[in-house]
Amino acid sequence: MCGDDLRPAPRRWPWVLLFVVLLVGGFLWQRGNMRPAVSWLAGEEQSLKPPNISGFILYIPTPAWTDAPQGFVASSPTVTPTFTIASTASFRYPAPTPLSPKDGDTYNGKEAIIELEWRPVGNLADDEVYRITLRYTREGQPISRVVNTRRSHWRVDPALFGQADRPDRAYEWSVRVVVVHGNSAVPVSLPSREFEFHWR
DSSP states (O other), X not given: OTTSOOSOOOOOHHHHHHHHHHHHHHHXXXXXXXXXXXXXXGTOOOOOOOOOOTTOOOOOOXXXXXXXXXXXXXXXXXXXXXXXXXXXXXXXXXXXXXXXXXXXXXXXXXXXXXXXXXXXXXXXXXXXXXXXXXXXXXXXXXEEEEEXXXXXXXXXXXXXXXXXXXXXXXXXXXXXXXXXXXXXXXXOXXXXXXXXXXXX
């Protein structure tokens, strides 16, 4: 018997008990939150089901739009609307053609009759008018006066005599068709060429 190993056999039951305690503790912790991770303890067949998301709305973000100067496009990934100068085809009417006074004409005295006249572009709608813009310089400061009319001509107000600076006493004018909405106006034609006359 001298060759026999008389050391006692190792006790394995404490490790088995610890494993059971940890397993049961994990089950009890998960019971109130989710299905048990080790479903065989409950005698059930483990199954994985997708979460119920009915009643929720999924929002997918879209690219932001930012303002950019006319003719310039912001670098990606920002999506930026581009702006182009409208062509003649974008307007309802062509630009009016000035007829009188001729470019560079000169008038003398306050009693002079100055009639601005242009070629009609067609029959205007009820909310459309010709908008005349008259420009001149007074004491070095630019002045601009705007007049709306349904006719294809307009007589310059005599009160404007002597308003433009010497020595040229120059007045510049142009005309276009606009749609009037209260205090605002939307262009529906390009502006005409700008003509100049002198009133001394």
